[in-house]
Structures are given as C-alpha cells and as structure tokens.
Amino acid sequence: MAMRGDRLLSIVLLLQSYGRMSAKTLAEQLEVSERTIHRDMEALSRAGIPVYAERGKNGGWRLMEDYQTKLTGLKEQEIRSLFISPSLQLLEDLGLARSSREARHKLIASLPPLYREQAKEVWSRIHIDTGTWRNQKEKIAAFAVLQKAIWRENKLKIIYERADGNTSVRIVCPLGLAAKGRVWYLVASHGESVRNYRASRIRSAEPLDETFTRPDDFNLAQYWEASMKSFIDNLPTYEVRGLAAPAIVPRLMFTGRFVKAVEKEAPGEDGWIPVTFSFDTEREAKEYVLGFGDQLKVTEPPELRKALIKAAEAAVDFFRREYE
Template sequence: MRADRLISILLLLQNRGKLTTKELAYELEVNPRTIHRDMDALSSAGFPVIADRGTSGGWRLLESYKTNLTGLKGEEIKSLFLLPSVQLLKDLGISEDWFAAREKLLASLPASSHGKAQDVWDRIHIDTSSWRQSPEKVTAFTILKESLWQNKKLHIHYERADGERRERTVSPLGLVAKSSTWYFIAGVDQDIRTYRASRILSAQLTEQTFERPADFNLAAVWEQSSQQFIQSLPAYQVEAELSSSILSRIRFTGRFVQQIQIEDPLPNGWIPASFCFDTEEEAAQYILGFGRQIRIVSPKRLKDIIYTSAKSLVEMLENDS
C-alpha cells in the first residue's frame, strides 16, 4: 500500500540520515520512478523532504524534523520477535544480548501485544543448520568480527579450495552467513573479494586505516557475488528416462544435482527427465546408484562410463566370492 510505503520512507530517512533514490528503491522493492513520485507526494503533503544534488547527494529530512509515526502494527510486532538462528547469534557472541534486548522490547510494548510475541515463539522457530553437516570451525572469527568496527586493514593467511596457502592485506567490509557457513567480505586493491571464513587460518590487525566505500551495501554486494558464483558453476547436462518407482525419492537423493526437471510419462511408462550436475564423474556416481531405474538418453559417453563402472564392480564381486 502506498500509505505504508510513504511512512517507510519517512522512517528510513529519519533513521539513516540520507539515502539515494536507488537505495530507497532497493529497500522498498520498487523502481526509482515510484520513489520520485512518492517524494513529490510527501512534499505536497507538507513533509520537509530535501533533495541534495551532486555525487554525494540524496534524499534527507530537514534536520529539525522528527516523525511520530512509530506505532507498531500487530504483524510488525510479530516480525520483530522472530527468533534468528541461535547458532549464528552464538557465533557472533551476542546471543545473550539478543535475548536481553528482546525482553526489554517486550516490556516496552502494551500488555495487549505480549500474547502476539508469545504466539511467534510458540509457532515459528528458525534453524539454519543442516541435518548432517558439522559446524565449521573458524579459527580467526574473533579478530574478523573486531576488524569490521575499527576501519583498519587486516593481514590474513588463508587456504584456497585447492589447498594452496596465501597471505594478503585486506580492508574488512562485512560478514555474511549462508546457512551455517560464514563468509568474510573484504576490499582488495580496487576489488571486493569473498573469503570462506573457515579457510582464513590466521588474521592480524594492522595500523593502516582505510575508508569504507560510501555506497557500500553488504546485502547488495552479497546478492551480486552469489549470482556470479552460481553462473560460474560448471554444468553437465544429462537427459534420461526414469522408472515411476523412484519418482517419489528422486528429488531427495541428489547430493550432486543442481537441478532436476521432470516431464509427463511416455506411452511406455518411462518418465523423461533432465539433470544438471557439476561434473561427469558426479553424474555417473549419482545415476549408477539407481541401477536399472534410470535410462540415459544423452550424452552417449556417460552411458559408456557407467557401463564400464558397472562391469568393473561385477568383476570385483565375482572375484571376491
């Protein structure tokens, strides 16, 4: 609703001081033209919205203005009391602070709102951990956290995915949790890099200071980095036909599968499907595990690889008997 969006704009400007049209559009998930129309509406209604021009420009409120539109709605109260991942809070060392802040926030609300908060705790719980994955140990996590607030460059020793060890001086910009895995975002020269925090073997603060980029937005940088990573992943496409007997479990066994697309059954009862794997080897291991319940249509080379693997397995079993 537009009225809610106008209130959100006022609160964003009051809390953050100055925001560009692009930043407001990103926060409110609308296009920049909508923001310009909203600003015209706020100005016409008498709100002191000021547009600063130039490279460091943006929208702001007159310094003396404070809005009183801070009453919380029922759904807003519920959203504030959603419990984030307890493990991630512990990683950051703020779990006790978070629970204390929650109790203070609850105490500040009218008694009629207390039940809404309790409803959230009783009905919704967020757990970002996986079923089998063990939490990664991040040796330098304490210094990584501290470095983000000091605007001092950090000298790190890290291990690449291929096992090669390197060292580098970086400008700390942010920490991001993906599921239960932490990533460290840092500036290197004129570039922004992403490091898996568990691969940073050691870190040491330097006395060299730096200035954070004025337009740096951690969420936007992570989104862009994630998309680039996904697009860079290798893709090995397989066309196959499935037995109906495995249809109910085919989506839950794909440790290596990026994507599965299933079509309508053929007249002979077999079901066409498209698989996408990272590598040929992973495709062979996955499909071989289903035995005679998956027929490979293409590529032909994969058929030969699976045939050779199955033949070798049979020979080994015969020799062991």
C-alpha cells in the same frame, strides 16, 4: 484480525500526533464507519490503552496526557517480523545468543499491551534452525579477530588456504561477515576488488595498526546478493535426460547437493518416466546415476552412457578381485 490490529495501532498513533480527533474524522482517515471507530475505542480501552471521549462542540477522542506508544509507526505484521526467531546457531557463532534473548524481552516489555501477547506467540509458532541434521560446525580459528577488525576498520594480514590446498598471504580490508547456511564468509577488499573468503580457510588473521576507510556506498546485503547471483549464473551445467522407474521418482524429487534441477514428464507406455537433471559436471552426473542401479536409464548425452558402462565394468572387476 490482522487488519483490525493495524487499525487500532493507527488510531493510537493518530491521537498521539493530533491530540484530539472526532469519531467522524477518525472514520474518514481510516475509511471505516463511525460505529466501527466506537467499537475500536472500546477494544483499546479493554486492552489498557488510556483513551477517553470529551463531550461538547469541540469534543472528540483523546489519549490520557503524557501517554506515548513505544513503537511508533509499527504495524502488527511489522511487530511480528521483529519477533521471528533468529538463527540460534549463527547468533552463537557471533557470541550474541544471550544478548539477543535479552533484547527481545526488553522489546516485548516496551510493546503496548494490545500487542504484547501476540508478539510472545510468534516465538512459540515459528522457529528457524540453520543447522544440519549432523550439525558439523566449521572451525574458524580467527573468527573473533575478524569481527573486531570489521568494527574497528583495521586492515588484516591473513593466511588463506585455497580450495586446492595451497596457501597465500594477503592484506585485506574487512568489510563484513556473511553466512550462507551455517558457513561464514569474510567479505573484504583486496586491491581494487571485493572478494569472499571462506572463514574456515583463514588459517590465521593478524590485525594491522593501519586502518582503512570503509566505502560510503558499500552495502553488504546488496553486494552479497549480487555476488551469489553471479556465482550461480557462472556455474557450469551438465544436463542429463533419462528414464526413471516409477518406484524411485519420489526419491528423485528430493535431490542431493549436486542436482540443481529435476523435471519429470508423463509416463510412457512402458511405465518409465522421462526425467531431466542438471549437474555441475559429468563426474557428478555419473556418480549420481550409478547410485540408482537399474532404476535409472540415461538417454542423453551419449558420452555419459559410455562413461557409465566403463565405470560399472571397473566396479565389477574391483569387486571380483576383492571378494571372490
């Protein structure tokens, strides 16, 4: 069905470009039989596309005069991609939720009848939700200021809170906003480098009268992909090997935010299943393993085994003092 839909749109675009074409020429262009072209013309006519045949030696298929497709060159899959529901949460953050809905309605109205209903169907079949189950939205005090500065290319004086709680004052050139999940980042140049600033940590932002020249070769999407890859490649890794009780293996497959990878092997003769985890730090590994009690054994590294014993003994001593 998708292939035929693309072919029908191609026929309309060919007739629009060349005016009149014979069934033979159309068949050669689209690599189908002339019989298929005649069936396609019937389908186009039923869909409301004004095609008609001219008889005679120089005859062929034509579109009614002045008829123009309104989405020139778009294939069926391409049209569908335009109607995938965007993230409502991110559109709301940007103040564009209502505008997005109105734009999609206008886009549907501009489609040929052949694709209008199919485009509407995309809304009812695919929905993207970037919110979390608890949906704790980060408060961004200066979000509107950031957006205006990006469009107007104004330099910004920001007070930024680092991860350690300390703040600093910086003059930056805002290049764009990027969302990772529901978390927004300001991408801005500072000196000779381009950096990412978590928008919720920008305590204040003051636009300056001074503007800047945006680099012609800066591509936000390409920069962000490279930045994320560099961040991931440079994350510390702490690998842990162990044995898991069969009952908890399904839970291990749905790892938490600290675990980057989980691999499992065939069960041993005793039924325990060898597993491999990759964490950022020893502390994260220790807290994760302790959460499974006697259902998860650590075999490597040996220093983690010692840290687990020490942490478990400290927990037992604490509970005895508090509850006995």
